[in-house]
Amino acid sequence: MSIEPVADPELLGRMRLGDESALEALYVRYGGLVYTLARRIVGDPELAREVVQDTFLRSWDGRDTYDPERGRVPWWLMGIARNRAIDLLRSRSHQARLRERAAPPPEISTTHARDPADTVVARRTVLDALRELSDGQRRAIELAYYGGLTQTEIANELGEPLGTIKSRTREAMERLRKVLGPLIQSAGGRTS
């Protein structure tokens, strides 16, 4: 690791100019995170591989462009990956989708060997914040974000009133916002 690593937005700038080494640097930094997210959503390793490949290629050829307003570069990448993974999930059979819904909740995270130091800190902060949510709040968020379910579908899945799911989701996001506010506002993106 260099003493002064190149900032993520600079890597994206170099990628736009065709610098393959910048794409590789971005992959080394965040390929693991994106793959982890893809596996969590689609389950199947081959489909997850497809999601990662498509995510980095979209950032490479300009089909998706970085908006600092959306936060840090890795979170932008994960936004692309999440959408691609959900698209894949929705295109699969209903049976496969049900299997994904039954995916186990996130385990306690351990440090990844390639994680940049600030990602390690962010990882711990997010994990702590999620632990402060109630089980119901956490479940509602997971079914939405990782399961690709709408709020009505979540209500049906959990056998709860739609209004309960809506308020539970909002309360969870508000709680996360309060706890993670400093983290997301130090993302290099404006918050207002």
Next chain:
Amino acid sequence: MTDSSEHIVDELAAYALGALETGEHARVDEHVATCASCASRLAEYRRLAGALPLALAPITPPSDLWDAIRSEARQRRPRVRMRSAIGTRWLRVAPWVAAAAVAAWLVTWNVRLQSELAQYAQGPQVEKLARRPARLVILSGAAQSQASARIFAAVDGQSGHMAISGLPRLAAERVYQLWFLPKAGPPLTAATFTVDVDGRAWVVIKVPADLDDTRSLIVTEEAAPGNRAPTGPSLLEAREWR
């Protein structure tokens, strides 16, 4: 923030998590377009959603995944690189005027050029002026279709001038930045500048690379006082000579 009951916070949370019901997106989009408070909150929720996967237990990707991405990436060049062939051809075919130049003459030329460009920021008059011991490069709008620029690089290969028109004015903390993209190596900055109320500017530039070794030139918008490498989209790019 004002009383959240006046707003649509439930829908914002669902929107950011991708859980909004089909057909509700338009309503939320319409609301946030006119409600700064909800637009700000939605942006925060989206950043939160992007950070959620950090809590997952890491899984190491397959060892050959990078090779597959690299292989495919080589088939899909980024837009600027795809245009580099055009830029190179353009640089080669531009009607250079081969003539010996002396520094004093160049100074005279530069003064005259600057003076006349104040009247003719673009058009054939400027190109006529450019038939001097120098090289002319035209940049046209990539993301800014109404914008254009002309660069006159002196034959000493180190200095030049650029006339720009059609770019929007920027906020105080933003600047435009001109880049030389060498055939090999990192991008080189040639100037940072802002434009006047008419969207025009006259800029003395540093020419950091031989034009023969340059595959393209671009102008981007950057945070002041400028960046080490382009981070904004390409607003102007070198195009083929006409």
